[in-house]
Structure formats: C-alpha cells, structure tokens
Amino acid sequence: MKRISPKQAKSQGLARYFTGKPCKNGHIYERYTASRKCRKCTHVKVKKFSGLFKFCTSCKKKLKKIPKNFRYKSKKQKVLTFRPVCRICGREQVRKYNITLKGKLSKQKRDKSYVASGGRKTKTARAKACALSNLRRARIMNATPKWFTEEHKKEIQKIYMSCPKGYHVDHFIPLKGKNVCGLHVPNNLRIITAYKNLSKGVKLI
Numbered sequence: 342m343k344r345i346s347p348k349q350a351k352s353q354g355l356a357r358y359f360t361g362k363p364c365k366n367g368h369i370y371e372r373y374t375a376s377r378k379c380r381k382c383t384h385v386k387v388k389k390f391s392g393l394f395k396f397c398t399s400c401k402k403k404l405k406k407i408p409k410n411f412r413y414k415s416k417k418q419k420v421l422t423f424r425p426v427c428r429i430c431g432r433e434q435v436r437k438y439n440i441t442l443k444g445k446l447s448k449q450k451r452d453k454s455y456v457a458s459g460g461r462k463t464k465t466a467r468a469k470a471c472a473l474s475n476l477r478r479a480r481i482m483n484a485t486p487k488w489f490t491e492e493h494k495k496e497i498q499k500i501y502m503s504c505p506k507g508y509h510v511d512h513f514i515p516l517k518g519k520n521v522c523g524l525h526v527p528n529n530l531r532i533i534t535a536y537k538n539l540s541k542g543v544k545l546i
C-alpha cells in the first residue's frame with residue numbers, strides 16, 4: 342500500500358489514506374479521510390452492534406432489515422440512543438408526536454409550505470420524480486443501453502422539466518412495442534399532448 346498523509350489524500354480527493362502507523366487498537370490499516378478513523382475499527386464496531394438491533398425496541402418483533410447506523414448518547418457511559426422500531430410502532434410514534442405541541446407546530450410549518458406551493462409538489466420536483474420513475478421503468482425493461490451516462494440522465498430530466506401542463510413526455514418508439522422495442526434515451530423522447538399519448542398505447546405512430 343502507498344503511504345500518504347491525510348492532507349495529501351484530501352488534496353487528491355481520495356476517500357482513504359494509509360500512513361503505516363497503528364491505531365489506538367493496534368490495527369495497521371487504512372483510515373477514512375473525512376473522519377480519520379481506522380477502517381478495521383469501524384468494521385468491528387458495525388459487526389458488534391448490528392446484531393443487537395435485530396428486534397423492534399417497543400414490541401420486540403423481529404425486524405426485516407437490520408439497521409446499520411447506530412451511535413452513543415455518551416461515549417463514556419456507552420448509552421445507545423439509536424432505537425430501531427418496526428413499521429407499525431414507527432407509525433404509532435409519529436402519531437403520538439403529532440399530538441404534542443412541538444409536533445403540532447412542525448405540522449403547521451409543513452402545511453404552510455405545502456399551501457404556498459399551490460397544494461402540490463413544485464414543478465421541478467414533479468418533473469424530477471417523473472423522470473426518475475420512468476428511468477426505473479426503463480431499467481426493469483432493459484431499455485437503458487450500456488453507454489447511458491449521467492449526462493443522458495440530466496438531458497432526460499431537462500426534457501421532463503420543459504414539458505408543459507396537459508402534455509406528456511412520450512417514447513417515440515415504445516419501450517415495449519409489439520414488433521420493436523425502443524430505448525429510454527433522449528433521442529427517443531418527444532413531447533406530445535396528453536390525449537395523444539394516452540390513446541397511443543404501445544402503437545407506433
């Protein structure tokens with residue numbers, strides 16, 4: 342392994358560095374540039390505590406997913422603050438929080454911003470969500486080619502953002518056509534009226 346100082350690693354944009362010096366637990370291992378923590382220590386910690394949180398802390402049911410992020414309230418006393426709950430108990434907690442004064446105030450704040458935005462998501466947020474869900478749909482159908490890059494993704498997002506109300510972004514060649522299958526790429530997208538898009542189905546027009 343190459344030996345570099347944390348400063349060098351930071352200037353080079355590296356996520357990890359290696360000095361060759363042992364950590365306080367005696368590991369001679371890579372360290373993270375952001376936190377300067379030993380990688381082995383972090384792994385040991387995760388392994389030790391990930392098993393602890395297999396169960397919901399309020400109803401003691403087994404959790405489907407084991408949460409990975411845990412932390413101490415105070416390091417000296419080793420008090421853990423992270424309390425995983427199952428979905429049902431989580432919902433119950435939110436309901437109880439919303440009744441309290443603090444919860445009510447935060448809900449008012451949320452409602453205000455919701456009303457200010459016209460009772461719906463902002464236009465850009467809607468367009469982004471739409472672009473993302475369509476990308477997911479295309480991925481499932483294997484309609485994104487190997488040369489699909491981040492730039493293509495942004496280009497597609499722009500197309501969705503420029504789409505006015507009452508219009509839809511349509512795949513010129515349908516993703517799941519009868520005879521041909523199109524790709525989810527910028528060249529295959531066009532903006533047409535909602536009526537046309539919905540009446541088109543999987544036909545090639």
Ligand SMILES: [Zn+2]
Binds near residue numbers: 368380381382
């Ligand atoms: Zn260590």
Ligand SMILES: [Zn+2]
Binds near residue numbers: 398400401426429
């Ligand atoms: Zn529970």
